[in-house]
Amino acid sequence: MIMLFFMTKDTIDKIDADGYAEVVTLGQNRPLLLDSGEQITSFDMAYKSWGKLNSDKSNVVLICHALTGDQYVRGLNPITGKRGWWENMVGSGKPVDTDAYYVICINALGSCAGTTGPASINSITGKTYGIDFPVITIGDMVRAQAMLLDHLEIDQLFSIIGGSMGGMQALQWAVDYPDRAKTVISIAATWRHSAQNIAFHEVGRQAIMADPNWASGRYLDHDQRPQSGLAVARMAAHITYMSETGLTNRFGRALQDRDKLAFGFDADFQIESYLRHQGLSFVDRFDANSYLYITRAMDYYDLAAGHDGILAEAFRGTKTRFCILSFTSDWLYPTSESRHISRALNAVGARVSFADIEMSKGHDSFLLDCPEMFNIVRGFLKSEMTATGVSISGVSI
Amino acid sequence: MTEQESRASDIRVDLLEIARLIEPGATVLDVGCGDGSLLDYLVRQKQVDGRGIELSSEGVNQSIAKGLSVIQGNAEEDITFFPDDCFDYVILSQTLQAMRRPDKMLEQLLRVGRKAIVSFPNFAHWKVRVSLGLRGSMPVNNTLEHPWYSTPNIHFCTIRDFVNLCGQQNIHLEQSMAINARGYRMPFHNLFLANFLATQGMYVITRK
Numbered sequence: 001m002i003m004l005f006f007m008t009k010d011t012i013d014k015i016d017a018d019g020y021a022e023v024v025t026l027g028q029n030r031p032l033l034l035d036s037g038e039q040i041t042s043f044d045m046a047y048k049s050w051g052k053l054n055s056d057k058s059n060v061v062l063i064c065h066a067l068t069g070d071q072y073v074r075g076l077n078p079i080t081g082k083r084g085w086w087e088n089m090v091g092s093g094k095p096v097d098t099d100a101y102y103v104i105c106i107n108a109l110g111s112c113a114g115t116t117g118p119a120s121i122n123s124i125t126g127k128t129y130g131i132d133f134p135v136i137t138i139g140d141m142v143r144a145q146a147m148l149l150d151h152l153e154i155d156q157l158f159s160i161i162g163g164s165m166g167g168m169q170a171l172q173w174a175v176d177y178p179d180r181a182k183t184v185i186s187i188a189a190t191w192r193h194s195a196q197n198i199a200f201h202e203v204g205r206q207a208i209m210a211d212p213n214w215a216s217g218r219y220l221d222h223d224q225r226p227q228s229g230l231a232v233a234r235m236a237a238h239i240t241y242m243s244e245t246g247l248t249n250r251f252g253r254a255l256q257d258r259d260k261l262a263f264g265f266d267a268d269f270q271i272e273s274y275l276r277h278q279g280l281s282f283v284d285r286f287d288a289n290s291y292l293y294i295t296r297a298m299d300y301y302d303l304a305a306g307h308d309g310i311l312a313e314a315f316r317g318t319k320t321r322f323c324i325l326s327f328t329s330d331w332l333y334p335t336s337e338s339r340h341i342s343r344a345l346n347a348v349g350a351r352v353s354f355a356d357i358e359m360s361k362g363h364d365s366f367l368l369d370c371p372e373m374f375n376i377v378r379g380f381l382k383s384e385m386t387a388t389g390v391s392i393s394g395v396s397i
Numbered sequence: 398m399t400e401q402e403s404r405a406s407d408i409r410v411d412l413l414e415i416a417r418l419i420e421p422g423a424t425v426l427d428v429g430c431g432d433g434s435l436l437d438y439l440v441r442q443k444q445v446d447g448r449g450i451e452l453s454s455e456g457v458n459q460s461i462a463k464g465l466s467v468i469q470g471n472a473e474e475d476i477t478f479f480p481d482d483c484f485d486y487v488i489l490s491q492t493l494q495a496m497r498r499p500d501k502m503l504e505q506l507l508r509v510g511r512k513a514i515v516s517f518p519n520f521a522h523w524k525v526r527v528s529l530g531l532r533g534s535m536p537v538n539n540t541l542e543h544p545w546y547s548t549p550n551i552h553f554c555t556i557r558d559f560v561n562l563c564g565q566q567n568i569h570l571e572q573s574m575a576i577n578a579r580g581y582r583m584p585f586h587n588l589f590l591a592n593f594l595a596t597q598g599m600y601v602i603t604r605k
Contacts, residue, residue, distance in 0.1 A: 342468045343475065343478040346448070346468065346475075347478055351448075351466040352466055352468060353460075353468065354467075355457045355458055355469050356454070356469050357454070372458050375458060376461045376462055379462025379463060380462070380464065382464070
């Protein structure tokens, strides 16, 4: 929200030139009920959309973003000044074709790009939430998205697509709203956070909380930020997004701006300099408490919980068509997790496609140029369009 | 020629023979579905509810891009995750001989499917016998394309061996078919002749 102050009219025009950006306040009449038992009575949901909604609203594609992502899938991102994070996937003539689909991406609950999160003002106290913000889950994020879609009078989703945490949300949608999700594409995601996943997140959270500037979560009151803690959290996490091969190919043991070791603790190696840069550029665009809340939500994620640990039971009776994709070099959410999902779906007779895509760059492959992934997503969506006769402006595609 | 007909003619003749055996609207699992051409044909021409398992990434990617529900995996392992009796037909075309345990595979086929259609190269075809008997070397021809050292086919059998195995496993042979070198059906007069003249055996099998 702070960032929005700095947006000039010119910037806003530029954002709207590539899809419409909007913030809607919800929950005043019907509060958002959280898995924790708490509720939020007034909250903002920021979203952005592209393409044209057809007359029977049957061409809606919901894109779910990852942990530190936002609604700026394509076009100018006013917070970073960079291009959107999935421009190679979403757009005119792209696999998720904005000429055919009405594409919407909503900033996740608890995040910090316009949707209510710990950095937002609590309407009851008039102060920022900080760690008084209730702990949320992936299910809560999805429920909040559903409330926004209700507000927009969109019932059916032609497809819900996401990578990483976005894929986890897409799967959660299929479980919680089976009648609303026609198809789901989950990329480089998982069905529950493993001990290793939780462990890495805990390192990140501890780094933030160990920073004295975190001030027990009330740093915004003192006009400060736990920047070094958040940077370290990001550095550790960033390693998990890349593969060893990817790192070796890109950096090896190459030195940074020097031709011999300096025998000190500066960034001798390129990889160190790269990670430091990743950490530092992250703190400018992301709220540390948001990082705590969203990583917690991911750690709490377990689709099989409540089904005696049997994932298939979560999907029983589903009519949704699934496309599950993993990458061979992803060790954060390895292929075995996606395979487990596809087997669980098979066990209940769901229509599921699963492919393990050969990529050497690790978890973040879903954000990269990957022709195989693009072909699969394009073909999967198109075949469903043809099969169900969904049309744009009355013309079948 | 319509697009559908031309697509139809794109698929291998022996796959068309399999397609003929399947009723419209059936539920079908194609184990080792390759690029999905047979499944695609069945979905378009016979409106089947189809699923596939395929090991190769190229095959899987092409299948999914066609809009088919295909999972990438190892047939022998992945088939065990399907529930009992969930398909009208399970197809295992030219793949039995590449399985680690063909006997267990047959069991699985008839666990998940009410009927299975199995086709396999016949290792007792006269040309194979000539190659082995007279030339004394492993055969390489149209149906057996790979030399012995790089073949994925680790458990060759003859039509007679298949019939015997089904007998042992209490499997009913509902339909016995012989396929010639060009992929067409040829008369199946008796086991002896079929085992000598057919390049492929094709069977519809059910539980007894």
